[in-house]
Amino acid sequence: MKHIRYDLKSSSPCHCLNIRRASRAVTQFYEKVLEPSGLKVTQYSLLRNLERVESVSMSALAKTMRIDRTTLNRNIKPLMNAGLIMVNSGEDSRSRHVMLTDAGKAALVNAWALWGEAQTLLEEYLGVEELDVFEKLLSKLEALTR
Amino acid sequence: MKHIRYDLKSSSPCHCLNIRRASRAVTQFYEKVLEPSGLKVTQYSLLRNLERVESVSMSALAKTMRIDRTTLNRNIKPLMNAGLIMVNSGEDSRSRHVMLTDAGKAALVNAWALWGEAQTLLEEYLGVEELDVFEKLLSKLEALTR
DNA sequence: CCCAAAAACGTGTATATACACTTATTATTT
DNA sequence: AAATAATAAGTGTATATACACGTTTTTGGG
Numbered sequence: 031m032k033h034i035r036y037d038l039k040s041s042s043p044c045h046c047l048n049i050r051r052a053s054r055a056v057t058q059f060y061e062k063v064l065e066p067s068g069l070k071v072t073q074y075s076l077l078r079n080l081e082r083v084e085s086v087s088m089s090a091l092a093k094t095m096r097i098d099r100t101t102l103n104r105n106i107k108p109l110m111n112a113g114l115i116m117v118n119s120g121e122d123s124r125s126r127h128v129m130l131t132d133a134g135k136a137a138l139v140n141a142w143a144l145w146g147e148a149q150t151l152l153e154e155y156l157g158v159e160e161l162d163v164f165e166k167l168l169s170k171l172e173a174l175t176r
Numbered sequence: 177m178k179h180i181r182y183d184l185k186s187s188s189p190c191h192c193l194n195i196r197r198a199s200r201a202v203t204q205f206y207e208k209v210l211e212p213s214g215l216k217v218t219q220y221s222l223l224r225n226l227e228r229v230e231s232v233s234m235s236a237l238a239k240t241m242r243i244d245r246t247t248l249n250r251n252i253k254p255l256m257n258a259g260l261i262m263v264n265s266g267e268d269s270r271s272r273h274v275m276l277t278d279a280g281k282a283a284l285v286n287a288w289a290l291w292g293e294a295q296t297l298l299e300e301y302l303g304v305e306e307l308d309v310f311e312k313l314l315s316k317l318e319a320l321t322r
Numbered sequence: 323c324c325c326a327a328a329a330a331c332g333t334g335t336a337t338a339t340a341c342a343c344t345t346a347t348t349a350t351t352t
Numbered sequence: 353a354a355a356t357a358a359t360a361a362g363t364g365t366a367t368a369t370a371c372a373c374g375t376t377t378t379t380g381g382g
Contacts, residue, residue, distance in 0.1 A: 044291070045298050045311070046206040046217050051242055052317040053199035054339075059320050060192040061340095071192050072368070089330060096197055101369050103332065108367070124330045124377045145190070152191050155320060156313075164191070164313055167306060171198040174205050174301060200369075207370095218338065235360060247339050249362065254337070270347045270360040328379075339368075350357065 049171070056152070063148035067141035073109055074141050076102075077134055080115065085129035087120060096172070109134070195317070202298070209294035213287035219255055220287050222248075223280055226261065231275035233266060242318070255280070 042048055060071045067074070079095055080086065088106075092099040106128060109115045114134035120127045130138075153161055188194055206217045213220070225241055226232065234252075238245040252274060255261045260280035266273045276284075299307055 042221075043295075044217075044221065045295065045307075046202050047221050048311060048314045048318075049195070049199045049202050050218075050338095052314040053195045054243075055318045055320045056192050056195050058340085070367070071190075072196075075188075075190065075193050087330075088332095097200075097368090098370050099331080100333085100371080105368070122330080122378075126331070149189075149191065152320075156316070160313060160316075161191075163309055165194065167302075167310055167313070168194045168198040170302070170306075172194075172201045174298075175201045196368095204370085216337070233360075234362095243338090244340050245361080246341080246363085251338070268348075268360080272361070324382090326379100326381090329377080330375100331377100332373100332375080334373085335371090337369080339366100341366090342364085344363080345361085346359100347361100348357100348359070350355100352353105352355085 059152065060145070060148045063151070064141060064144050067137065067144050068112075069137060069141050071145075072105060073114075074138075074145055076105060076109060077114060077130065077138050077141075080128060080130045080134070081138060083129075085118065085120075085127040087125040087127055089125070091128055205298065206291070206294045209297070210287060210290050213283065213290050214258075215283065215287050217291075218251060219260075220284075220291055222251060222255060223260060223276065223284050223287075226274060226276045226280070227284060229275075231264065231266075231273040233271040233273055235271070237274055 042051075057071060064071055064074060069077070075095065076091075079091060086094070088102060089099055092102040095102065097105075106115060106117065110117060112133075113131055114137055116129050116131050118127050118129070119125070156164060188197075203217060210217055210220060215223070221241065222237075225237060232240070234248060235245055238248040241248065243251075252261060252263065256263065258279075259277055260283055262275050262277050264273050264275070265271065302310060
């Protein structure tokens with residue numbers, strides 16, 4: 031197998047640490063821009079995924095969002111407390127269905143513009159070509175554990 | 177400004193979510209390989225950063241590792257409880273200095289081999305060229321918030 | 323129809339992350 | 353030397369993440 035050199039810009043040789051750090055940086059960047067909305071980027075994402083469906087079961091939502099089911103279970107709490115989403119039990123009495131409230135829809139309108147700002151700023155920061163490579167890489171990496 | 181198309185592989189348009197997802201996938205991959213060592217990748221990283229210094233203050237360590245100082249403060253707890261590191265107060269009585277214990281050094285030997293496996297597997301998964309692009313991108317992104 | 327397997331969730335526990343505040347100590351300025 | 357700045361840490365609080373387990377229903381044979 032070929033030998034890999036470690037003389038890259040990043041000071042850590044560990045690819046895992048490097049992506050974790052980059053992820054933190056990008057997250058902090060988005061959070062700062064989203065701050066006036068009162069939503070975290072994860073919360074914005076959750077609401078956004080509810081926008082186009084009437085209601086959706088916990089498991090289905092977790093699958094769509096590609097996050098752990100139990101993580102979703104914790105993440106919906108603050109949004110419920112803020113009155114942005116509602117949870118009802120569906121026909122199948124095992125499942126619970128999540129849906130946006132009117133307040134949730136309103137919050138999304140506000141946050142959407144802010145998210146767009148962050149998104150555009152990042153796109154300008156990377157540039158079209160790097161952005162393309164970036165997204166392809168992320169997609170490939172996400173498939174690593176499947 | 178140029179219009180960016182969203183017809184990439186990744187199903188989410190949000191770059192922040194995408195890197196967070198990729199980060200989770202890579203993390204889970206490394207964690208699984210590191211599992212026999214009893215160390216998380218973050219913990220391995222922390223120990224690793226202590227390997228080449230006698231002892232180091234909390235702030236200096238946080239800076240080197242490029243993690244939040246208060247995050248480091250929480251992250252050292254499990255390693256202290258496991259007896260892998262020690263914390264003493266330095267000359268300056270404001271500061272606390274962290275150092276590896278013998279158990280910590282021993283744990284590192286074991287974990288190092290496992291980390292190497294994960295690292296190699298990821299490198300093979302991406303290939304040399306993509307890996308290079310990957311690391312350059314991460315480095316650039318990390319600089320986003322500075 | 324009954325029972326075992328599968329599906330859908332929730333909880334306990336533990337780690338990771340980071341902002342806002344506070345405290346203690348050292349360094350600087352007047 | 354006293355007052356003020358800056359430095360080094362810790363804590364409160366809140367969110368995010370995910371593994372291991374347990375519970376409740378529903379389904380699918382037999």
